[in-house]
Amino acid sequence: MKTLLINNTLFRILTPPFYGILVYLLILLINNNVSQVSEIFTGQEVYACIGLSYLLFETLRLNIKLTDSFLASQSDGISKIIIQSISGLLLSLIVISTAISAYFNYVLSFSITDTQLIIFNSIYGVSSLLYNLLYFSNYYLYKQNLNRLENEKILTETLKSELGQFKNEVNPRLLYDSLETLITLIHKNAEEAEDYIDHLSMVYRYILSHRKVELASLQQEIKAVNNIIYLLNYLYDNKISLKTSLSPEHAEMPVVPGTLPGLVESVIRSTIINKYNPLLLELNIEEQDGYLVLQNKLNEKLIVDADKKDIFDNVQQSYSYYSEKPVVQVKAYNFNYIKIPILEVVS
Template sequence: MKKLFIHKPFFRLLSPLFSGTLVYLLILLINNSVADLNENFFGQELYVCIGLAYLIQEYVRFSIVIFKRIARPSSFVYRIALQIVSTLMINIVLVSLAMHVYFTKVLLYSLNSRELLIFNSIFSVIALIYILLYVSHQFLFKINTEKLEKEEWARQEIEEDFVEFKRDINPMLLFESLEAILAIMKEDPDKAELVTDRFALVYRYFLSRKKDELVPVKEEVEILEELIQLLSELPYRKVSLGKVELGNTLTVPGSMLQLLELIMRTTIPSKNKSLVVDIKESENEIIFKYIHEEKINKNLNINDLKFLSKEFSYYASQPIQILHEEDFKTIHLPKLTLA
């Protein structure tokens, strides 16, 4: 779509044959009658018209390329107006010069104003048609580009909505919890009912808080404790909260829950040792700190927190940070407040 068909070699080779022949027919019809066409059709003037058509069309194509690369004037309308005027003026000069040389050097008589007007009028129309083709192609390309951009934007929006929906549903945690409930139900129905209540509470929070922009961090910690109890039934490293020192601050709904789940899934499973996560608050941050024992093929890095970074970027300029020390790993979330 970017390349106009007038620049293609096949069109450049064949188009002047037809346009030159058409010009010659028009001139014959102006100067003669229809009955004289059979006698005067094939002649030297036909090849002159075809040759002049090659000259004019190549010149107009060259002017289109030049004006496409010129940045000034910045207005598209002014640039097209300047292109039309300058192209037609140079086109008239080229046609007049070519006709003068042909009539004086080949036919050996001077060119009259009527014949010059006919040639200039017809070839100016051809040049104008070429420019209009270019302008229409530019408008069509612009419209199609805008449509493609809108479609791409809509596709990305749908994909983002789907990813966000999938993250809210958390299918991995969903199926693992249901499987754990089914396994516990066969051994201890009362415990299975308790696990089901925790499972329902966590998912109710995920789905009900989806439309909230920010939630109190203490409310998030309450659900976090329920999630830890639910995760204890899964075959991962057991997680527990250590020191929790938080004030009256806000956070993105589900951010602390998703972060704790990532920590659990990237830690080596152990039946005997629990993973203790401390949560404390500094002046501008909420800090998760734990002794890391991460899996060989899966460690927690900043790429795993892209979705959280995007959500926090709406409310804070400070980015999420992960600091990996020899024994400890700390994750710094921006502390959010309402101005």
């Protein structure tokens, strides 16, 4: 993970020099030779300690990568912590022993004593354990923050989904348009306004009564569609009509509640409708393919509402829980086809 501290470029470049100086000071203190501190930035040994720190840190970093690769299934296990710590300690002993012996033999031209070797290995051995401690603390903190971010993301998506569902259930745009029409009707024709209120109440009664219901019948959905068409026909001068080619046996066919009303209203909102271009919606069943098909002649507006895509996505997501077949929209031969999978209830 590039976000971890040990993989940070600045950490890899700047930490070893400071740590090498600390190691050198510690060795001076162990050897009771504090008087050499004044020569720290000119002494050859301090640069050797810095070089050993670079070598150790990069070796331990490589060891962590190899451990992550071989123990991927145990990334959060105690066994990985133990294996990585022990392998890091062994590697530090091997690398430091080899490097410091080579330094004494080839640079200083005499062999390192056992005491000196033990001091270097002890200090850098503890350093390897501290390095792994730093890694695991940073790793688990990163994992914890990542889990929190994932939980926040899930909560945000859930809230967004619930708000979207609430908006679709309430359908504020239909309510706003209906109230505007109703205000006009009240001043024009009280009896017609009363009839309009009845249809509006039936639309919202259906929405509220089926919000917690998994499936509704096709007959109920068509009735809800007819009520919506009745309401919107006041805006489009009665130029919207619905033609169904369904047999009585299809009346109780299960449908996800709100599917047809939502799709029909979406088509109406995105289509140019006037006395020269009335909208005829046709609903039929393709038995062979297993689809309920809603079709209309294409005459789309230049700017289509974003709600149209949202409604289609919601329907598609809802049907993914009940059927392996997707909800399909096809535009061909100057016609728009929306194909909804036929659901089968298995008892």
